Amino acid sequence: MKITSEILASLPIHISHSGLEFDHVSIDSRSLQNGNSTLFFCLKGQNNDAHNFIESLIDKGVQHFVVEYIPEKVKEKAHFYTVENTTTALQNLAKAYKNQFQIETIAITGSNGKTIVKEWLNFLLSPDFSVVRSPKSFNSQVGVPLSIFGINENHTLGIFEAGISLRGEMQKLEQIIQPTIGIFTHLGNAHQEGFTTVEEKIKEKCELFKNCNITILEKNDWIERHIPTSTFTWSFEDPNADVFILSKDRNNQKTSLEIVYKKEKHKVTIPFIDDISLENTVTCICTLLYLSVDFKTITERVSKLYNIEIRLQAKKGINNCLLIDDSFSSDYQSLKIALDFLEQQKLHLKKTVIISDIFQSGLNVNELYNNVIKLLQQNNIQRIITIGETIGQYLKDVPHVISFTNTQSFLQQFNTQSFENETVLIKGARNFHFDEIVVLLEEKVHETVLEINLDALTSNYNFYKQKLKPTTKIMVMVKAFGYGNGGYEIAKQLAHLKVDYLGVAFADEGIELRKAGITTPIMVLNPEISSYNAMIAYDLEPEMYSISGLTSFIELAKEKNLNTYPIHLKIDTGMHRLGFEKHQIAELIQLLQHNNFVKVASVFSHLSASDNKDFKDFTLKQIGLFQEITDELSNELKIQPIRHILNTSGIFNYAEYQFEMVRLGIGIYGVGNSNEEQQSLQNVSTLKSIISQIRTVNTNDSIGYSRKFMVEKPMRIATIPIGYADGIRRAWGNEKGYVTINNQKATILGNVCMDMLMVDVTNIFCNERDEVIIFGENPHVTEIASVCSTIPYEILTSISQRVKRIFYKN
Numbered sequence: 180m181k182i183t184s185e186i187l188a189s190l191p192i193h194i195s196h197s198g199l200e201f202d203h204v205s206i207d208s209r210s211l212q213n214g215n216s217t218l219f220f221c222l223k224g225q226n227n228d229a230h231n232f233i234e235s236l237i238d239k240g241v242q243h244f245v246v247e248y249i250p251e252k253v254k255e256k257a258h259f260y261t262v263e264n265t266t267t268a269l270q271n272l273a274k275a276y277k278n279q280f281q282i283e284t285i286a287i288t289g290s291n292g293k294t295i296v297k298e299w300l301n302f303l304l305s306p307d308f309s310v311v312r313s314p315k316s317f318n319s320q321v322g323v324p325l326s327i328f329g330i331n332e333n334h335t336l337g338i339f340e341a342g343i344s345l346r347g348e349m350q351k352l353e354q355i356i357q358p359t360i361g362i363f364t365h366l367g368n369a370h371q372e373g374f375t376t377v378e379e380k381i382k383e384k385c386e387l388f389k390n391c392n393i394t395i396l397e398k399n400d401w402i403e404r405h406i407p408t409s410t411f412t413w414s415f416e417d418p419n420a421d422v423f424i425l426s427k428d429r430n431n432q433k434t435s436l437e438i439v440y441k442k443e444k445h446k447v448t449i450p451f452i453d454d455i456s457l458e459n460t461v462t463c464i465c466t467l468l469y470l471s472v473d474f475k476t477i478t479e480r481v482s483k484l485y486n487i488e489i490r491l492q493a494k495k496g497i498n499n500c501l502l503i504d505d506s507f508s509s510d511y512q513s514l515k516i517a518l519d520f521l522e523q524q525k526l527h528l529k530k531t532v533i534i535s536d537i538f539q540s541g542l543n544v545n546e547l548y549n550n551v552i553k554l555l556q557q558n559n560i561q562r563i564i565t566i567g568e569t570i571g572q573y574l575k576d577v578p579h580v581i582s583f584t585n586t587q588s589f590l591q592q593f594n595t596q597s598f599e600n601e602t603v604l605i606k607g608a609r610n611f612h613f614d615e616i617v618v619l620l621e622e623k624v625h626e627t628v629l630e631i632n633l634d635a636l637t638s639n640y641n642f643y644k645q646k647l648k649p650t651t652k653i654m655v656m657v658k659a660f661g662y663g664n665g666g667y668e669i670a671k672q673l674a675h676l677k678v679d680y681l682g683v684a685f686a687d688e689g690i691e692l693r694k695a696g697i698t699t700p701i702m703v704l705n706p707e708i709s710s711y712n713a714m715i716a717y718d719l720e721p722e723m724y725s726i727s728g729l730t731s732f733i734e735l736a737k738e739k740n741l742n743t744y745p746i747h748l749k750i751d752t753g754m755h756r757l758g759f760e761k762h763q764i765a766e767l768i769q770l771l772q773h774n775n776f777v778k779v780a781s782v783f784s785h786l787s788a789s790d791n792k793d794f795k796d797f798t799l800k801q802i803g804l805f806q807e808i809t810d811e812l813s814n815e816l817k818i819q820p821i822r823h824i825l826n827t828s829g830i831f832n833y834a835e836y837q838f839e840m841v842r843l844g845i846g847i848y849g850v851g852n853s854n855e856e857q858q859s860l861q862n863v864s865t866l867k868s869i870i871s872q873i874r875t876v877n878t879n880d881s882i883g884y885s886r887k888f889m890v891e892k893p894m895r896i897a898t899i900p901i902g903y904a905d906g907i908r909r910a911w912g913n914e915k916g917y918v919t920i921n922n923q924k925a926t927i928l929g930n931v932c933m934d935m936l937m938v939d940v941t942n943i944f945c946n947e948r949d950e951v952i953i954f955g956e957n958p959h960v961t962e963i964a965s966v967c968s969t970i971p972y973e974i975l976t977s978i979s980q981r982v983k984r985i986f987y988k989n
C-alpha cells in the first residue's frame with residue numbers, strides 16, 4: 180500500500196504539497212507497526228481519545244498525525260494536520276484510495292452472516308480472482324476504511340462487509356467501498372436501536388447498493404421494492420426466484436439441495452445441516468452464478484466449504500502458554516491484524532509465531548516475504564517457525580527462524596515442551612491444517628466453557644459511563660473473580676478502558692492482579708489484619724471499617740514509616756454490614772487528625788436497596804446520612820476525599836447522587852436489576868457445552884437418579900457433561916429449566932447430576948458433539964435465577980473454576 184501525495188490531496192490539509200508518501204495508515208496506538216512512514220489518525224471514541232497517545236507514538240517514531248486539535252505538550256514535536264473530524268478524514272482518504280482501483284467489488288450487508296459469506300466467497304472465488312477482503316469483521320465506519328487500504332494493484336476482486344448502527348452511515352460506506360455487486364444477507368433484528376422502523380433500516384441498508392449492477396438477496400417482494408438495482412434472488416419457497424431450492428435432504432451432517440436455475444435442475448451437497456449455513460451457502464452460489472462460474476465447478480467448491488472461526492481466539496496453552504488461534508487463514512492483511520492482537524496480549528514477553536506459506540497477497544512473492552520479514556521484526560518476535568516450501572526459502576537467512584516443509588514434519592519433529600510461558604500465534608492457510616497444531620498445544624480441558632465477550636463488557640461500561648458526568652470517576656468491582664467471569668482478563672480490559680479504580684473483596688485477589696501486571700489503583704473491601712503487610716507490599720488500598728482495624732493499620736504504617744498511605748473509609752448508613760456508625764465519627768476524626776501515615780483517599784457507603792423504588796425513602800435517607808457524615812469528616816479533617824455510594828442499580832436509579840465516584844458491578848457483566856436496565860445491556864458471558872451422547876428411551880423407562888422422570892412415550896435424550904458441581908443448580912432440573920440446542924429449547928429431564936444432565940431432544944435436529952448453550956442470551960441468567968429463587972449474582976459466581984474461561988474481542 181502507498182498513500183501518495185495525489186491521494187493525500189483528498190484531505191482538506193496541506194500535506195499533499197510536501198511530496199510526502201506513507202505506507203501505513205494507523206489508528207491503533209498499541210500497534211508495533213507504527214513508525215516513521217505511518218500516517219496516524221487520532222480518532223476520538225466515547226472513551227478513548229487517541230490524542231492522549233501522541234506523545235508515546237512520537238517516542239515510537241511516528242511523525243505525522245491527523246488530529247482534531249494539537250495537545251499543548253506535543254506542539255512542535257511532530258507534524259500535525261488539523262481537521263474538523265478525524266474519522267471523516269480517514270473515510271475521505273479511503274474513498275480517494277479506492278478510486279484508484281476500478282475492480283469488481285462485492286459489498287455485503289445484512290444483520291447476520293456478513294462475515295461468513297465474505298469468508299466463503301473468498302474461498303470459493305480465490306481460484307478465479309486475486310481477492311482482497313475485509314479482515315475479520317471489519318465493517319464499521321472505521322473498519323471499512325482500514326480494510327480498503329489493504330487493496331493493491333494486483334487484486335482483481337474486493338469483498339467488503341458493511342455494517343451500520345445509525346442513519347446516514349451507509350451512504351458513507353457506499354462511497355468508500357464503491358461496490359459493483361451488492362449482497363443482502365439476513366435481515367434480522369440486530370442493531371435496530373438507531374432506527375425507528377424496520378422499513379427505515381432497510382432503506383438505509385439499500386443505500387449500499389445504489390451504484391451496483393446487481394443486488395443478490397432472498398426473494399422478498401417487500402424488501403425488493405427498496406432495492407435500487409436489478410436483483411438476483413433465491414428462495415426455498417418461491418419458485419419465481421432466480422435460484423429456487425426445490426428440496427433439502429439432510430443426512431449425516433450434510434445437506435443435499437436440489438436447485439432450479441434457468442429451468443434446469445442441479446444437485447449440490449454441502450457439509451452443513453443448519454438453516455443459516457444453508458442460506459449463506461445459497462447466497463454464495465448465487466454470487467458465483469452471477470459471475471458466470473459453471474455449476475460443475477460450484478458443486479465441487481461448495482462441497483468443500485467449512486466452518487469458520489470469525490474472531491481471533493486467545494486459548495490457554497500447555498506450560499502456561501497463551502495461544503492465538505488463527506489456524507484458518509493466511510493472507511498478508513490478516514497477518515498484520517494477528518500481530519497487533521498478539522501485541523495486545525501482554526501476558527508474556529516472549530512471542531513465537533508459527534506461520535505457513537502466504538497466499539493471496541496480491542504482491543509478488545519476493546516483495547511479499549520481504550514485507551513479512553519486516554513485519555515480524557517490527558513486532559519483536561523471538562522465535563519464528565515457518566511451515567511450507569516457499570516461506571522457508573524466503574525466510575531462511577532471518578535470525579531465530581526454524582523451518583519445516585509441512586505440518587506433519589513439524590508435528591513429528593518438534594518438541595512441544597519447548598513452548599513455555601510465552602504467547603504463540605498460530606497462523607496458517609487452511610490446507611496446512613494448523614488446527615492440528617492448536618490441538619497439540621492447547622491445554623486439555625473439559626468441553627464446557629464460559630465464553631466472555633469483552634466487547635460487550637466495554638459496551639456495558641460505556642452505557643453506565645454515559646449516565647454520569649464526564650468527570651465522575653468509576654470504580655469497577657472485580658471481586659469474586661470478576662463476578663465469576665475471570666480476574667486478570669477482565670481487569671486488563673478495564674485497565675485498557677482506563678477505569679479509575681478496581682474493587683476486590685480480599686487482598687489475595689488484588690495480589691493476583693498485581694502479579695499479572697495490573698497497575699490500576701485497587702481497593703480491598705475486606706482487608707484482614709493478617710494481610711496488611713502483603714497489601715502494602717502490593718500497593719493495595721484497604722477499606723477501613725472499624726476503629727480497631729484502623730488503629731492496627733496506623734500502627735503498622737508508623738512502624739514502616741509510610742507517608743500518606745491511601746485508605747478508604749466505609750460508613751454504615753443502613754446496610755448494617757461493615758462500616759463506621761455515626762456515633763463513632765468523633766473517635767474516627769480524633770484518630771485521623773494530624774496523622775500523616777495514612778491519607779483518606781475516599782469515603783463511601785453502600786445502599787441496601789438501590790434496585791427497588793419501593794424503598795426510595797430509605798435510600799434517600801441513607802444518602803442524606805452519608806452526606807452529613809462526609810461533610811463532618813471533610814470539615815474537621817480539612818480534607819476533600821472522593822465520595823461514593825452508588826452501585827450498579829444506584830447509577831441507574833439515583834444518578835444524581837454520583838458524588839465524585841461510583842462503584843459499578845453486576846451491570847458491566849451484562850445483568851441489570853430491572854427489565855428496563857437489561858434492555859440497554861449486552862450479554863457478556865455464555866456458558867456452553869456439547870452433547871456427549873444421544874439415545875432413545877422407551878415408554879415406562881426412566882431418566883436419571885431416583886427415577887424422577889418417567890418416560891411416557893419413546894423419547895430422544897441428549898446427555899450434556901455439566902452438572903451441579905459446575906454450578907448448575909438442581910432446582911433448574913426436573914423440567915423447570917432448559918438449555919438451547921441449535922436455537923431450540925431442550926428441557927432438562929430428571930435430576931441434575933453432579934457432572935451431567937439430560938435433556939429432551941425428541942423434536943430437535945441435533946447430533947452428538949453439537950453445541951449446547953447452558954446460559955447466555957437464552958436462557959438468560961436472570962431467568963435461571965428467578966426459577967431457582969435466587970439472584971443472578973449467585974448463579975454467575977457459582978460457575979466452578981473447573982470450567983474453562985475463553986475471552987474474545989472482535
Ligand SMILES: *Cc1c(COP(=O)(O)O)cnc(C)c1O
Pocket residue numbers: 656704785825826827828842843844845846
Ligand atoms: C459488590 C459491591 C458493589 C457493586 O454492586 P453491584 O450491585 O454489583 O453493582 C458496590 N459496592 C460494594 C461495597 C460492593 O460490595
